[in-house]
Amino acid sequence: MDEEKLKKELEKWERKIALDPENAMAYFQRGNVLDDLGRKEEALESYDKALEIKPDNDAAWNNKGVSLSNSGRKEEALECYIKAIKINANNGKAKQNRRALIGSDQFWDSLSEDSQPNLCESDEDFDTLTSKEKLKGCSEKDLQYIRNLWVEQYRLLHLLSADLEQVGHYTSSTVFETLLQEQEETKGKGNPLLLCSLAAANDPTEGTVFQSLLGEDCMPSQKIRSNLAVLQTSFSSTIDSLNQFRLYGKHNGEEGTGLCLVFNRSFFASPGETSMIAVKKDHEPSSLEEVATCRKLPLYWVLYYDRDSGHVYYTPACTEYRLNKELKMTKTPMKQADRKKVQDIGKSLKRIRDNFKNISKEYQQTALEMLIYLRHLVKDAAFKDEKELRILSLHPYNDSSLRVLPKKNCLAVDYLPVIDDEEEYLEKVIAGPKLRDFANLVDVAKFRLHRLGGKREVEFCQSRAPLS
Numbered sequence: 001m002d003e004e005k006l007k008k009e010l011e012k013w014e015r016k017i018a019l020d021p022e023n024a025m026a027y028f029q030r031g032n033v034l035d036d037l038g039r040k041e042e043a044l045e046s047y048d049k050a051l052e053i054k055p056d057n058d059a060a061w062n063n064k065g066v067s068l069s070n071s072g073r074k075e076e077a078l079e080c081y082i083k084a085i086k087i088n089a090n091n092g093k094a095k096q097n098r099r100a101l102i103g104s105d106q107f108w109d110s111l112s113e114d115s116q117p118n119l120c121e122s123d124e125d126f127d128t129l130t131s132k133e134k135l136k137g138c139s140e141k142d143l144q145y146i147r148n149l150w151v152e153q154y155r156l157l158h159l160l161s162a163d164l165e166q167v168g169h170y171t172s173s174t175v176f177e178t179l180l181q182e183q184e185e186t187k188g189k190g191n192p193l194l195l196c197s198l199a200a201a202n203d204p205t206e207g208t209v210f211q212s213l214l215g216e217d218c219m220p221s222q223k224i225r226s227n228l229a230v231l232q233t234s235f236s237s238t239i240d241s242l243n244q245f246r247l248y249g250k251h252n253g254e255e256g257t258g259l260c261l262v263f264n265r266s267f268f269a270s271p272g273e274t275s276m277i278a279v280k281k282d283h284e285p286s287s288l289e290e291v292a293t294c295r296k297l298p299l300y301w302v303l304y305y306d307r308d309s310g311h312v313y314y315t316p317a318c319t320e321y322r323l324n325k326e327l328k329m330t331k332t333p334m335k336q337a338d339r340k341k342v343q344d345i346g347k348s349l350k351r352i353r354d355n356f357k358n359i360s361k362e363y364q365q366t367a368l369e370m371l372i373y374l375r376h377l378v379k380d381a382a383f384k385d386e387k388e389l390r391i392l393s394l395h396p397y398n399d400s401s402l403r404v405l406p407k408k409n410c411l412a413v414d415y416l417p418v419i420d421d422e423e424e425y426l427e428k429v430i431a432g433p434k435l436r437d438f439a440n441l442v443d444v445a446k447f448r449l450h451r452l453g454g455k456r457e458v459e460f461c462q463s464r465a466p467l468s
Contacts, residue, residue: 009033024054032063040071058088062097069101074110075117077101085122098122103272103298108158113347119154120147125275126370128228134366142363145355146370152355153371156348159341160377161271162299162316162389166427167235168260169193170248173441176259176429179418180448190417190452195231195393197410198376203383210378211368213305213312213349214356226369228394229402229411230376235263235299235389237316242465243385245432256434256465267416267425268391269296295416297391303345306381312349314342315387323349391415419452428459438462 013030016023031046047064050057065080078101084094101107102119111117120126130146138146178191198206207230236244239262249258274297304313310325321338322330327346329339352371359367368375376392395402395413405412418426429445431438442460449458 003037006033006037010037022053024050024057024060027053028057028060028063031060031067035063035067035070040067043067044071056087058084058091058094061087062091062094065094065097065101069097072106072110074101074107078107078117078119082118082122099275100272102154103158103161103270105158108155114351116148116151119151123150126150129370129372130366134369135363138363139360142360145359146363146367148355149352149367149371152348152352153374156345156352157298157300157373157377158271159345159348160300160303162268162301163265163270164237164299164389165265166239166262167237167299167389168239168241168244168262168430169233169235170244170258170260172249172251172258173431173435174251175249176261176441176445180445180452182451188451188453190419190448192414192417193233194405194412195233195391195415196405196408196412198230198232203379205380207375209305209307209380210371210375212307213378214353214368226372227396228372229397229399230372231393231395231411231413232376232390233415235391237387237389239428240430240463240465242463245463245465247386249432251435254434256432256463257436258432259435260428260430260432260463261418261426262428262430263425264427266423267296268299271298274298297393297415299389299391300377302388302390303378304381304384305378311381312346313381313384314345315384326350327353417452419449419454422453424454424456426456426458428461431460431462433463433465435462 010030010033013026013033016026017030020026027046027050031043031050034040034043034046044064044067047060047067050060051064054060061080061084065077065084068074068080069077078098081094081098081101084091085098088094135143135146179193180190183189183191238244240260244260245258246255249260251257301314301316304315305311306313311330312323312327314321314323316338321334321342323342323346324330327350329343329346334342352374356364356367372394373392377390379388393413395411399413401413402411403413404410416425418424426449431441435441445460446458
């Protein structure tokens, strides 16, 4: 709406207010128009008047939050979204705005280093992972440490969020062929990439390395009694990598026969576009917007921990950034922005370690289950050359979208196909240096991409990595 139309709209609502000074809806609508006109302070005053008359107007709380957020008042905006959700648990806009706020650089930049914003209240993910039954009898002191851990999990996930233009996914030519085949139940649409159980990962230490980082002396048990299945797919920042071709996507056990599928940025959600841990909810999404945003998942860097030295490695792109056993920076030449991020990661990990140790033994198990995402984003330093990134999704075992892959004997759930609703995610296909019949693979792949509706010219090439 142009400025002239907005001014006429403003006049309309002001006339209604003049006729009825207790018309809460008129103040709410006037606030919306004032906000569109860029008159933020006046808009806030109008929302406040609407809420003074009708305090249970969740839409007004939400819109006030948006206005506060746009004015740089991030924590106040968070409280408004929380109030909106408390009034109406099905307010999808408030939930999405809350997630987007917490996922933004501006939110975390606005906080002081030790700030502990209210991220637990009205958070469905927190309620899922820390039920009232699990926290029964928990002291206020322990509850505060648990809340602090929740904030730090959010903070650390924000710091580990990846925003790369392209990433590689190493797989076999057989899997690639399956991805390009039309689904039987929905002709014209390719098979989706799968998220699979981390329980089936090749790394036997999967999910336990983070416990060592916290300190094994304070572990109540090595067993995690979670009621959620953790599913994942891995990516790498090292595209066309000799090391990756040797490890992954082998055909008949022969190294160098796999494929590197290069996906673009739009294959993933931006930080804050989805629930932090993407727990599958029992209820249906409340809006089309929520349906669209909950399908994609954010991409995170994996941290690597060396149990012997206590060092932590953060490996974006091709540079190794290391924290020592005190979780402080070692002297490494890097850009100031990168140095600050690594320092912030170290500080957040230290706060997590300190808070965890302060929790009573009987509630450490609950705290450990609550940190479920971080448990699967910390791996042994022996794997650091892989420079891995992950998307993760948590699902109750009774989730109807879960299924068992018979050959692998693991749980799986669908992610996105390479072409979906006219979005094309595949940029390039790099074949391993020992893959035979590469020309035939290209012909068939291009034919199938066309059948799926692909309009982009996907690049195909064969790696020249010198495998002997």
